[in-house]
Amino acid sequence: xxxxxxxxxxxxxxxxxxxxxxxxxxxxxxxxxxxxxxxxxxxxxxxxxxxxxxxxxxxxxxxxxxxxxxxxxxxxxxxxxxxxxxxxxxxxxxxxxxxxxxxxxxxxxxxxxxxxxxxxxxxxxxxxxxxxxxxxxxxxxxxxxxxxxxxxxxxxxxxxxxxxxxxxxxxxxxxxxxxxxxxxxxxxxxxxxxxxxxxxxxxxxxxxxxxxxxxxxxxxxxxxxxxxxxxxxxxxxxxxxxxxxxxxxxxxxxxxxxxxxxxxxxxxxxxxxxxxxxxxxxxxxxxxxxxxxxxxxxxxxxxxxxxxxxx
Amino acid sequence: xxxxxxxxxxxxxxxxxxxxxxxxxxxxxxxxxxxxxxxxxxxxxxxxxxxxxxxxxxxxxxxxxxxxxxxxxxxxxxxxxxxxxxxxxxxxxxxxxxxxxxxxxxxxxxxxxxxxxxxxxxxxxxxxxxxxxxxxxxxxxxxxxxxxxxxxxxxxxxxxxxxxxxxxxxxxxxxxxxxxxxxxxxxxxxxxxxxxxxxxxxxxxxxxxxxxxxxxxxxxxxxxxxxxxxxxxxxxxxxxxxxxxxxxxxxxxxxxxxxxxxxxxxxxxxxxxxxxxxxxxxxxxxxxxxxxxxxxxxxxxxxxxxxxxxxxxxxx
Numbered sequence: 001x002x003x004x005x006x007x008x009x010x011x012x013x014x015x016x017x018x019x020x021x022x023x024x025x026x027x028x029x030x031x032x033x034x035x036x037x038x039x040x041x042x043x044x045x046x047x048x049x050x051x052x053x054x055x056x057x058x059x060x061x062x063x064x065x066x067x068x069x070x071x072x073x074x075x076x077x078x079x080x081x082x083x084x085x086x087x088x089x090x091x092x093x094x095x096x097x098x099x100x101x102x103x104x105x106x107x108x109x110x111x112x113x114x115x116x117x118x119x120x121x122x123x124x125x126x127x128x129x130x131x132x133x134x135x136x137x138x139x140x141x142x143x144x145x146x147x148x149x150x151x152x153x154x155x156x157x158x159x160x161x162x163x164x165x166x167x168x169x170x171x172x173x174x175x176x177x178x179x180x181x182x183x184x185x186x187x188x189x190x191x192x193x194x195x196x197x198x199x200x201x202x203x204x205x206x207x208x209x210x211x212x213x214x215x216x217x218x219x220x221x222x223x224x225x226x227x228x229x230x231x232x233x234x235x236x237x238x239x240x241x242x243x244x245x246x247x248x249x250x251x252x253x254x255x256x257x258x259x260x261x262x263x264x265x266x267x268x269x270x271x272x273x274x275x276x277x278x279x280x281x282x283x284x285x286x287x288x289x290x291x292x293x294x295x296x297x298x299x300x301x302x303x304x305x306x307x308x309x310x311x
Numbered sequence: 312x313x314x315x316x317x318x319x320x321x322x323x324x325x326x327x328x329x330x331x332x333x334x335x336x337x338x339x340x341x342x343x344x345x346x347x348x349x350x351x352x353x354x355x356x357x358x359x360x361x362x363x364x365x366x367x368x369x370x371x372x373x374x375x376x377x378x379x380x381x382x383x384x385x386x387x388x389x390x391x392x393x394x395x396x397x398x399x400x401x402x403x404x405x406x407x408x409x410x411x412x413x414x415x416x417x418x419x420x421x422x423x424x425x426x427x428x429x430x431x432x433x434x435x436x437x438x439x440x441x442x443x444x445x446x447x448x449x450x451x452x453x454x455x456x457x458x459x460x461x462x463x464x465x466x467x468x469x470x471x472x473x474x475x476x477x478x479x480x481x482x483x484x485x486x487x488x489x490x491x492x493x494x495x496x497x498x499x500x501x502x503x504x505x506x507x508x509x510x511x512x513x514x515x516x517x518x519x520x521x522x523x524x525x526x527x528x529x530x531x532x533x534x535x536x537x538x539x540x541x542x543x544x545x546x547x548x549x550x551x552x553x554x555x556x557x558x559x560x561x562x563x564x565x566x567x568x569x570x571x572x573x574x575x576x577x578x579x580x581x582x583x584x585x586x587x588x589x590x591x592x593x594x595x596x597x598x599x600x601x602x603x604x605x606x607x608x609x610x611x612x613x614x615x616x617x618x619x620x621x622x623x624x625x626x627x
Contacts, residue, residue: 105514107430134517144508147531156526157516204512211516 040257040294050077059113069282083260091282100136101129137208141220143200145192157211178206198229218248263293363598384562398562402572406483413487418494426502445492453556456485477559480568490543501535534619541615551576
C-alpha cells in the first residue's frame with residue numbers, strides 16, 4: 001500500500017491507475033526467486049500510457065559492412081529508465097550510440113532500418129546530428145570532463161549550442177540537478193580534474209543536463225566507480241527520471257535490477273557466412289519490464305544470463 | 312630436518328652470470344660513450360662560443376653595454392669599427408616575425424585539417440607530402456625567394472611602395488613556408504594525441520565540429536602546439552641560407568620589411584667569407600654575435616616552457 005501511495009504522489013498526473021510492479025509480480029508468481037528478482041520487483045512503476053520516445057524498427061548497425069547488432073525493434077518510453085544488459089561485445093554500446101548519432105564519428109559505421117525519435121526519423125537526410133545530440137545527451141563509460149574549470153565544463157554545452165543563459169544560475173541549477181552542488185560550490189573555478197571519479201561522473205551528468213536535453217544516454221556510467229559513488233549515481237538517476245528519459249547500458253545486473261524500469265537483454269549470436277566463417281552480431285533477445293526480465297523471463301537465454309549461468 | 316630439502320648439503324646451484332653478460336656490458340658501455348659524446352660536444356661548443364666571445368669584450372674598442380645597445384654595425388673598420396649589434400638583432404627579428412606570421416596560421420590550419428577533418432586516406436597521403444617540404448635544401452628556398460618571391464612582391468605590393476631587390480619580406484615569407492611543415496606536423500601530432508573521449512564528450516553536448524576543434528582540441532593540445540612553434544622559431548632564427556641570399560647584407564635598423572637588412576646569421580657568413588684574420592676584432596665579433604644568438608634562442612625556449620606550464624590543459 002505504501003508503494004501505491006508513493007506512486008500516486010510521484011505520478012499525480014497519470015491518466016490511468018497504475019499497479020505497482022511488485023503487486024503484479026506477486027500475482028504472476030514469479031519463476032525466478034533471486035535477490036535480483038526481488039530488487040527488480042521492489043517499488044517500481046511502469047506507466048503503460050507513457051509516450052514513445054524512441055521507436056526502433058529493424059535496426060542493424062554495421063562496422064565496415066559487418067553487423068555489430070542486427071534487426072532490433074523496440075520502443076523506449078518517456079521518463080523511464082531503460083537498461084540495456086548483455087555480455088561484453090554484444091553491441092549494447094553500439095545500439096546506444098545509434099540513438100544520438102554518435103556512431104557518425106566512426107567513418108565505417110552504417111545504420112539500416114529506422115530510428116524514430118518522437119516521430120522524427122533520426123537518420124533522414126536533412127537531420128543535423130548536432131541538433132540531435134543537443135536533445136539527446138550522453139554520459140560516457142569513463143568520466144571525461146574537459147581539462148577546464150568546473151564552471152567551464154558546465155557552460156561548455158550551452159555556449160557551444162548558442163543558448164541564452166544566466167551563467168551563475170545555470171551552473172548552480174545543473175550542479176544541483178546532478179547532486180554535486182554542495183560538494184563543489186566553493187571551488188567552481190578549480191579544475192574539474194581535481195574531483196574524484198564519482199564526482200567527475202556526476203559533473204559529466206551535470207554538463208549533460210545543462211543543455212536541457214530530453215533524453216540522457218548513459219554508457220556504463222558506473223563501471224569505473226566504487227559502490228558508494230555508484231549508489232550516488234543510481235539515486236541521481238531516479239531523481240532525473242522525473243524529468244528525463246534515461247537509457248543506460250550496464251554490465252552490472254544488480255544495477256539494472258535496482259535502478260531501471262524496463263530492461264532489454266541483448267546477446268551475441270554466432271552465424272556462419274557463405275565461406276563458413278563465424279559472424280558474431282548482437283541480437284535483442286527480450287525486452288520487458290525489469291521485474292519480468294529478472295523474475296519471469298520468457299527466453300531461456302535471458303533466464304540463463306540473469307541467473308548467472310552465462311556471461 | 313635437512314633431508315626434506317632436495318639437494319641440501321650438495322653443491323649449490325651456480326647463479327653467477329654467464330659469459331654472455333660480457334656482451335651486454337660492452338653494449339652498455341658503447342651506448343654510454345655515444346650519449347656522453349653528444350653531450351660533451353654541446354658543452355664544448357658552448358664553452359668555445361662564450362670564451363671566444365669573452366675575448367671580444369676584453370678589447371678596448373668594445374664594451375658589452377655598447378655592443379648590446381649600439382645602433383651602428385660597421386665591423387670591418389678594425390679598431391675604428393662600430394660594434395652596436397641592434398641592427399643585426401632587428402634584422403633577425405624582422406625576418407623571424409614575418410616567417411611566423413606566415414607559418415603559424417598556415418601550419419595550425421593545416422594541422423587542424425589533417426587531424427580533425429581529413430579522412431584517414433587523405434591524411435595518409437598529405438602528411439608525408441607536407442613533410443617532404445621540410446626536406447627542401449634551404450639554398451634552393453633562398454633562390455626561390457630571390458628569383459620568384461621578390462619579383463612577385465615587386466609586381467604586386469611594389470605598385471604601392473619601393474621594394475629593394477634584397478628585402479626582409481621576401482626572405483621572411485619563404486622562411487615561413489620552410490617552417491610550415493614543422494609547425495603543421497608537430498601540431499598535428501599533438502592534436503591527434505588528444506583523447507577521443509574529450510571530443511566525444513563535446514559532440515555529446517551538441518557541439519559543432521568547429522567548436523570542438525577550437526574549444527577542446529586546440530586548448531588540450533596547446534603545449535604540443537607551442538612546442539612546435541618554438542621549434543619552428545628556433546629554425547627561423549638560426550636560418551642562414553635564405554637570408555644570406557635574399558635579405559641582403561646591409562646592417563639596417565628598420566622595421567620596413569621591403570628594405571635590405573642583415574641578420575645575425577648572414578653577418579657571420581659574410582665575416583667568415585671575408586677571411587677575417589684570426590684574433591682580429593672582426594673575427595672575434597663573430598663569436599659575440601653567435602653567443603647572443605644562442606642566448607636569445609635559450610631565453611625564448613625558457614619563456615615558452617613557462618607559458619606552456621601556465622596555460623596548458625592537462626587531460627590525463
